[in-house]
Amino acid sequence: MRKNQIDVIIPTYRPDERVVLLVRRLLKQSRRPDHIYLVNTVSESFPKELTEFPDEVIVTHIRPEQFDHGGTRHEAAMRSKAEFLLYMTQDAVPVGEDLIETLYRCFEDEKVGAAYARQLPAPDCHLIERYTRSFNYPPESCVKSAEDLPKMGIKTYFCSDVCAMYRRPIYESLGGFEEKMIFNEDMVMAAKIIQSGYKVAYAAEAKVIHSHNYSCMQQFKRNFDLAVSQTDFPQIFEEVKSENEGIRLVKETARYLIRIKKPWLIFSLVTKSGFKFLGYRLGKQYKKLPGQVIRRCTMNRRYWENNS
Structure with missing residues (x-):
């Protein structure tokens, strides 16, 4: 392990100019990453610019059937030697040049095992989703521990690999990300850290x-997968329910x-919330559903093909 080094790990699929922008902004950070690992699921497109970056940008290609939300990220971590692992998604755009430095400062507290960033809405973000961003990512920082469970409930375990840094020794001591995850690998790891x-x-x-500006059906499928991930880890989620927070x-x-003064949008809110709730409830019962029904409900059909 290389002490105080920071490596960035970004799974990509059909990368476009946003990934190029993301890498460029990471390379301009006040605390420049030591390496950037792009783990690309092979598709019909891959920007030439991503092969022209400095040597610290390392690209690995995998087949679509090899991708797993937890396993792919963990394999990349095992290739890295850095003490700190910063996971990002390909559609996250850093604001300013102090993103990495600010996350890194959180680890001055030796008990901190993970730190995640605030997510701001894109210019085209719909009003309701814009408010959801501010609800989940308020302007006040905090440090969460097991002592917060009675007050914060499920929010205690909230973390997002859209942009989250992990302390490697703690990450490895807890076994890393689960090898087979449909979704939600970040929250499962955060729960392990807290527990x-x-x-x-x-x-x-x-x-x-x-x-994201998800449609009603996309919200349904996302929440179905979320519930599947929670059902697969009852030791974490049985005692802290998501429904109350929803x-x-x-x-x-x-x-x-x-x-x-936009009460007419409440109809859209209730409609989308209904789709979310229905997807979540079905996901909780996924073990009782036929495979054909599951494949219609999920956002990640390939997961079921690989793990059926």
């Missing part, structure tokens, strides 16, 4: 632009829409 007596930091000053988000969003 093992360590802490997870939320660094609001570390910012990336990242948001209800609180809906209520807070409705109040916000009334406050800004």
Whole structure:
């Protein structure tokens, strides 16, 4: 292990100019990463610019059937020798040049095992999703531990590999990311960190632009996969329920829409929330569903093909 080194790991699929922009911004950070590992799932396109970066940008290609949310990230970590591992997604855009430095400072507390960044909405982000960003990623930083479970519930375990840094010795001591994960590998690892007596930091000053305008059906499928991941780890999620946090988000969003005098958007909020809830409830019962139904409900059909 190379002490104080930071490597960035980014899984990519059909990378475009946003990935090129992401790598360029990472290379201009005040704390420049020692290596950037791009783990690309082979597709019909791969920008030539990604092969023309300095030697510290290392590209590995894998077949589509090899990709796994947890396993692919963990394999990349095993290729790295850095003490700190920064995971990002290909659609996250760093804001400013102090993203890495700000996350790194969180680890001055030796009990911090992970630190994740604030996600800001993109310019085209819809109003309701824009509020959801501010709900999940407020402007105040915090450090979470097991002591926060009674007050924060499921939010204690919240973490996002859209942009999250991990301390390697703690990461490895907990076995790394699970090898077979449909989704949610970040939250499972954060829960392990918390349950093992360590802490997870939320660094609001570390910012990336990242948001999605999901349709109702996309929300349904995403929440189906989320529930599958939680069902597969009952030792983590049985005692901290997600439903209460979901209800609180809906209520807070409705109040916000009334406050800004756009109450007609509550219909859209309720509709999308219904799709989310239905997807989540079905995902919780996925072991009772026929394979054909599961493949219609999931965002990640290949996961089921590889693990059926």
